[in-house]
Amino acid sequence: xxxxxxxxxxxxxxxxxxxxFWCNPISGHNTLYWxxxxxxxxxxxxxxxxxxxxxxxxxxxxxxFSAERLKGVDSTLKIQPAELGDSAVYLCASSISRxxxxxxxxxxxxxxxx
Amino acid sequence: xxxxxxxxxTLSVQEGDSAVIKCTYSDSASNYFPWYKQExxxxxxxxxxxxxxxxxxxxxRIAVTLNKTAKHFSLHITETQPEDSAVYFCAASATTGxxxxxxxxxxxxxxxxx
Numbered sequence: 001x002x003x004x005x006x007x008x009x010x011x012x013x014x015x016x017x018x019x020x021f022w023c024n025p026i027s028g029h030n031t032l033y034w035x036x037x038x039x040x041x042x043x044x045x046x047x048x049x050x051x052x053x054x055x056x057x058x059x060x061x062x063x064x065f066s067a068e069r070l071k072g073v074d075s076t077l078k079i080q081p082a083e084l085g086d087s088a089v090y091l092c093a094s095s096i097s098r099x100x101x102x103x104x105x106x107x108x109x110x111x112x113x114x
Numbered sequence: 115x116x117x118x119x120x121x122x123x124t125l126s127v128q129e130g131d132s133a134v135i136k137c138t139y140s141d142s143a144s145n146y147f148p149w150y151k152q153e154x155x156x157x158x159x160x161x162x163x164x165x166x167x168x169x170x171x172x173x174x175r176i177a178v179t180l181n182k183t184a185k186h187f188s189l190h191i192t193e194t195q196p197e198d199s200a201v202y203f204c205a206a207s208a209t210t211g212x213x214x215x216x217x218x219x220x221x222x223x224x225x226x227x228x
Contacts (some may be wrong), residue, residue: 034223042118042220043218093157101148101209106154107157
């Protein structure tokens with residue numbers, strides 16, 4: 001069974017530029033999460049989707065971050081414009097709705113903002 | 115909200131010895147406690163989890179114990195091997211309500227000396 005797929009794996013951009021990350025969850029997983037992991041820290045939730053509905057986006061900085069999950073499968077996380085402090089690893093995870101706490105993570109996208 | 119702490123931040127053991135990693139949590143409503151292993155350049159991998167209705171769970175060389183009264187839980191790895199070297203994260207979550215999201219600790223770096 002294929003795991004969570006993310007792309008790109010690495011991205012280097014200059015500040016004020018836009019950037020987007022893509023995630024394809026495990027087949028059959030209705031719940032999708034985006035996390036940010038700063039160096040030396042644990043993952044922190046940005047947004048959680050149940051199918052195509054964002055049910056928890058309280059930690060998403062909405063002035064510059066946006067996310068979508070069209071058709072309840074793939075998801076995209078966007079930052080516009082990027083700031084130096086956005087440098088981090090952005091992780092996508094998914095779970096089966098009836099076991100929402102067994103989350104499976106993708107490899108992440110390492111973003112460097114210069 | 116929930117606060118999860120891990121101590122120590124690094125742990126070094128000799129191959130074949132046991133390793134114990136401890137976590138504390140603050141929210142008595144938390145009832146789900148997973149452990150994740152993260153290798154360099156990869157996403158966190160779920161290795162074992164425990165729910166508050168049990169005190170201990172084992173899976174081959176790893177086990178997790180939970181003390182709800184003291185609000186702490188521990189990961190036990192026996193017969194450690196060099197491939198156990200990684201960063202280990204504990205997390206806690208309530209399964210309902212406002213705190214129904216995983217809160218991660220900062221992680222502990224385990225080094226197994228051959």
